[in-house]
Amino acid sequence: MSTNPCHMGTLAIALVGAFVSGTARAAEPVAAATPWVEAQAARVRLVAGADADRAGKSFLAGVEIVMAQGWKTYWRNPGEAGVPPNFDWSGSTNTASIKVTYPAPIRLVDPAAEMIGYKSSVLFPVAVSPQDPSQAVELRLALEFAVCREICIPAQASMHLTLPPALLKGAPTPLVAAAQARVPRSPPARRGSDPVLLGVTAKLEGPDPVLQIEAKFPAGSAGADLFVEAPDGIFLPMAQKLPGESDATVRFMVDLSRSGVAPELKGKELTLTLVSDAGASEVAWTLP
Known part of the structure; x- marks a missing residue:
């Protein structure tokens, strides 16, 4: 059986292990958010609010990645090269289901390969259904992803965000709702x-x-x-x-x-x- 090569071509590879909290950028207000986690050419955070489509029943969170100028990251299918993001939620508690969705990507073309992904920034919407809506959800994410420019850097980030029950009845986070609107529809x-x-x-x-x-x-x-x-x-x-x-x-x-x-x-x-x-x-x- 043929499988996706997911190779890096001739790109150099460096492992990122720096998780230093940065200062949040000026942006739209969010109901709940972690500090930024720095990873050399990128920084990452978790944000969350209510889910407008399932008010009172689920949260709509988001994994936001902001990259340095000229860098890119990948979709769930990276194309001819690259590495898709991996979301590990196994440390989370009081969750009945967690579903990551992907905003519409673009084609990324360089001399060696054609890839699929995002430039500059991306926010992956995450629908979170609590097992017991009367109790807080502890959302824990271990994220593995890659950012590329002339070199391709595998990156890691760990984040933890508490979602209190009151957040279910709050307003959706505009930043996440905008990303959700860019997810391809059935x-x-x-x-x-x-x-x-x-x-x-x-x-x-x-x-x-x-x-x-x-x-x-x-x-x-x-x-x-x-x-x-x-x-x-x-x-x-x-x-x-x-x-x-x-x-x-x-x-x-x-x-x-x-x-x-x-x-x-x-x-x-x-x-x-x-x-x-x-x-x-x-x-x-x-x-x-």
């Missing part, structure tokens, strides 16, 4: 400006296996892109945009001829994430 939750998947054509046999995907971008194709994920650790090449778009309809191609994974994809459910400047959507598609 078809039932799609907004009018979000991309629409029109169809997938799969040719999995023969010498030139390929996936072709067609999508409509109702608010225009500025920033239009597609990221395709396969299950079971199968690594897919990056989708490439095809020429000839019309009426906000864009076609993409995933060339499978050199990856050798085409036979493994039969019957598999792919996750297609469509992004644009105006919105983003996520669709599951099962191959024949």
